[in-house]
Amino acid sequence: MIAPNLVRNVADEGVIGHEKIKDFALQVENAALAVAMREPRPQAGALLEELAALLRDPVSGERVLAHEGGFVLADSGRAVPMTDGIPSLFAPNDASFQGDVTELVKSFYEETPFPNYDGFDSRTSLSNKARRGVFAALLDEQLPEGSLVLEAGCGTGQLSNFLGMSWRRRVIAGDMCLNSLRLAKGFADQHEIRNVAFLQFNLFRPPFQDNSFDLVISNGVLHHTGDCEGGFRSILAKLKPGGHIIIGLYNSQGRLPTLWKRALFRALGPKLYFLDPRLRDWGSQPERVKAWFMDQYRHPHETKHSMDEVLGWFERYGVDFVNGIPHLDGSNFSTNEGLFAKRSAGSKLSRFMTEFNMLASGGADGGLFIMIGRKR
Numbered sequence: 001m002i003a004p005n006l007v008r009n010v011a012d013e014g015v016i017g018h019e020k021i022k023d024f025a026l027q028v029e030n031a032a033l034a035v036a037m038r039e040p041r042p043q044a045g046a047l048l049e050e051l052a053a054l055l056r057d058p059v060s061g062e063r064v065l066a067h068e069g070g071f072v073l074a075d076s077g078r079a080v081p082m083t084d085g086i087p088s089l090f091a092p093n094d095a096s097f098q099g100d101v102t103e104l105v106k107s108f109y110e111e112t113p114f115p116n117y118d119g120f121d122s123r124t125s126l127s128n129k130a131r132r133g134v135f136a137a138l139l140d141e142q143l144p145e146g147s148l149v150l151e152a153g154c155g156t157g158q159l160s161n162f163l164g165m166s167w168r169r170r171v172i173a174g175d176m177c178l179n180s181l182r183l184a185k186g187f188a189d190q191h192e193i194r195n196v197a198f199l200q201f202n203l204f205r206p207p208f209q210d211n212s213f214d215l216v217i218s219n220g221v222l223h224h225t226g227d228c229e230g231g232f233r234s235i236l237a238k239l240k241p242g243g244h245i246i247i248g249l250y251n252s253q254g255r256l257p258t259l260w261k262r263a264l265f266r267a268l269g270p271k272l273y274f275l276d277p278r279l280r281d282w283g284s285q286p287e288r289v290k291a292w293f294m295d296q297y298r299h300p301h302e303t304k305h306s307m308d309e310v311l312g313w314f315e316r317y318g319v320d321f322v323n324g325i326p327h328l329d330g331s332n333f334s335t336n337e338g339l340f341a342k343r344s345a346g347s348k349l350s351r352f353m354t355e356f357n358m359l360a361s362g363g364a365d366g367g368l369f370i371m372i373g374r375k376r
């Protein structure tokens with residue numbers, strides 16, 4: 001990386017004051033990065049050491065340095081706690097946080113990490129499952145080469161492990177639940193997935209320098225916090241201008257079938273579990289199905305949101321709408337479409353009808369909708 005830096009410095013100093021030189025330096029740097037990313041890393045987790053310059057202590061804001069297989073804070077020299085090879089830069093919310101549910105939700109997921117890895121005994125089986133989900137497959141195909149990705153609330157890291165199998169990107173994935181992270185890192189270590197790193201953090205106090213990532217993903221997470229909009233704002237700060245943010249949330253209408261089933265299950269018990277297609281499979285993959293049951297029907301805290309509400313956040317915090325699943329204008333989602341190609345946000349009526357269709361079609365995937373935006 002010395003050569004591109006040298007060229008850029010020369011241009012920065014005005015010795016050769018020309019934009020073309022800077023472009024050239026960027027191209028050389030990207031090429032060098034691509035080569036470096038193809039080199040196998042000695043072990044899963046080494047990626048975080050490479051990216052230590054992005055890390056910040058969530059309380060003091062100190063820089064974090066890689067040191068003897070671990071991390072230390074640059075000013076105080078304090079060691080970052082490590083558990084089973086997972087660094088913890090977790091800090092709780094301030095006492096002033098109204099309606100904080102972090103500890104409640106954290107203990108729920110420590111007890112029942114989601115989703116479970118039952119049945120995924122290889123890279124191929126995880127990859128096959130991710131591809132069946134279409135969204136993950138499109139992401140894998142369409143993420144620009146060299147992207148630096150943050151997944152906030154990665155749970156057991158199935159999406160991040162899938163994306164981290166490719167040398168074409170680097171993924172940092174974090175969650176507040178250590179048991180989930182152990183499963184995530186265990187899978188990465190066992191299957192030698194090198195382009196992903198896991199750490200413990202609180203998404204309200206993300207331990208990274210601002211404007212660092214090309215893509216920030218948080219799927220099925222913010223609706224389990226005490227302040228969904230505040231969580232969105234907090235992770236958005238870590239996205240570079242021009243980068244994309246992808247959030248998945250329970251929809252106010254699409255979630256209703258799950259809530260009705262929840263009430264029925266409580267009243268009439270397991271004999272009605274057949275109403276949920278995933279619960280019918282209970283016998284063959286008990287741990288995975290249990291994780292789904294707990295997450296959908298026994299969760300201590302969830303909120304519901306609308307497409308209009310998220311468009312309001314986009315507007316307030318400088319994000320342009322790009323795409324949504326389902327489409328906001330009511331058109332069909334195609335399995336080979338451009339995830340990052342700008343689409344219409346539709347009208348108030350088309351959005352209402354799209355959400356109503358989520359309800360009418362039985363609330364697949366627990367009534368989750370995905371919104372993709374680009375930071376200005």
Ligand SMILES: C[S@@+](CC[C@H](N)C(=O)[O-])C[C@H]1O[C@@H](n2cnc3c(N)ncnc32)[C@H](O)[C@@H]1O
Pocket residue numbers: 102105106109114115152153154155156158174175176177180201202203204218219220221224225295
């Ligand atoms: C339903 S799981 C989703 C996991 C993963 N994104 C997926 O789609 O499979 C929600 C996750 O959000 C995490 N979470 C909730 N609040 C969080 C917070 N404040 N900071 C970090 N993680 C959080 C939970 O620990 C849990 O693992």
